[in-house]
Amino acid sequence: MSIAKFTSNNRVTGWIVAALLLVHAGLLAYSATRHSPTLNEPGHLVAGLSHWKFGRFELYRVNPPLVCMVAALPVMAAGYEEDWGGFYERPGARPVFGMGADFIKANGERSIWLFTIARWACIPFSLIGGLFCFFWSRELWGNNLAGLISLTLWCFEPNILAHGELITxxxxxxxxxxxxxxxxxxxxxxxxxxxxxxxxxxxxxxxxxxxxxxxxxxxxxxxxxxxxxxxxxxxxxxxxxxxxxxxxxxxxxxxxxxxxxxxxxx
Missing domain, CATH: 1.20.1310 (5 helical Cullin repeat like)
Structure with missing residues (x-):
């Protein structure tokens, strides 16, 4: 039986898609526990927390707030120590990097756990991207195999794995x-x-x-x-x-x- 004929069964294809996305999510979740925060991540997390707490968007305003607000949700649920003393406002102000360092100081070693759960909250973004790859390729080429090839490339592409684990x-x-x-x-x-x-x-x-x-x-x-x-x-x-x-x-x-x-x- 050819691969194309095997994957023409929608039920079989559905199980393969689910397996690929599960492996992808597992790789991202594991990586999130092994890698220390990048230079930008503390600032993103602090910005997301401030958006929810104050309803203001000065922090990290070079980009819209969706991702950092999603990342902040589990951190708010888990609880965290606050330090907003580093905030200042003027044209071109970027206080968020210093405030990110203040956040780590305030939460100590527990900040690693807070960054981990914030990263986990963003994993669905990458899973959604994989699904779009699958659906678009399947519709372009008219068969499930094309969608599975694109989804496989997405799930194991180094850049996606590198950025999919972050809250950037x-x-x-x-x-x-x-x-x-x-x-x-x-x-x-x-x-x-x-x-x-x-x-x-x-x-x-x-x-x-x-x-x-x-x-x-x-x-x-x-x-x-x-x-x-x-x-x-x-x-x-x-x-x-x-x-x-x-x-x-x-x-x-x-x-x-x-x-x-x-x-x-x-």
Whole structure:
């Protein structure tokens, strides 16, 4: 039996996907217990804690707050010692690095455990990215094997393993940006309000991970126009109900503008 035929069984494929993601999560969880915090992680954790406690976003404002706020949740549940004395505000201020050091001093050796559980809270971001890899590849190539190959590469790719264990925004930005691209591509193929809504949701979430994705505000309209220019009419028997240019423009505008209003934390 060929591999392609074996993986054509959706139930078998589902078990393989689950096994790959379980191994991936295990590698990330183990790595999170073995590696000391990076230079940026204390600052990210302190920023997330401050966002929840004070409802303010001055700390680490060079990036949106989603990832550090998720990382802060288990730390708040476990309890921690506070020291906000290092905060100051002025143009270009970056007090968060000194406050990260103060956090470690205040919590002592227990800070290692707090960083570990904060890292564990961010593992789902990488798992979500793996699923988007699987679904997009499967839809592109029309078979489960393509999705499994992409998922396997994701689960064991060194950069994903390195960043997926951290509370920095890089892996989450990659995962949610990938998801945004996947749903935008599906909307391009067959525009509808449902697909526009899903693309807009992932667009908004990606904007909450890292400032890098601000490029999508200009890139998506450009890609849409290029897609319209190069799209070839399908045979009438295969032609799906057509969506007018104005309706597509309205859907795209809804993705970009409504979500940008909802996701701006500043």
């Amino acid at each position: 925004p890089d892996c989450a930005a990659t995962s949610l940006g990938l998801g945004a691209g996947y749903f935008f591509w599906r909307w391009l193929k067959q525009p509808s309000w449902e697909r526009a809504g899903l693309a807009g949701l992932l667009f908004g979430l990606s904007q909450l991970t890292k400032t890098t994705w601000i490029i999508l505000f200009g890139l998506w309209p450009l890609l849409w126009l290029i897609w319209l220019y190069f799209s070839k009419p399908q045979p009438k028997q295969e032609l799906a109900p057509q969506v007018s240019f104005k309706t597509q423009a309205l859907q795209l505008g809804s993705m970009l503008m409504i979500c940008s209003q909802k996701t701006d934390p500043f």
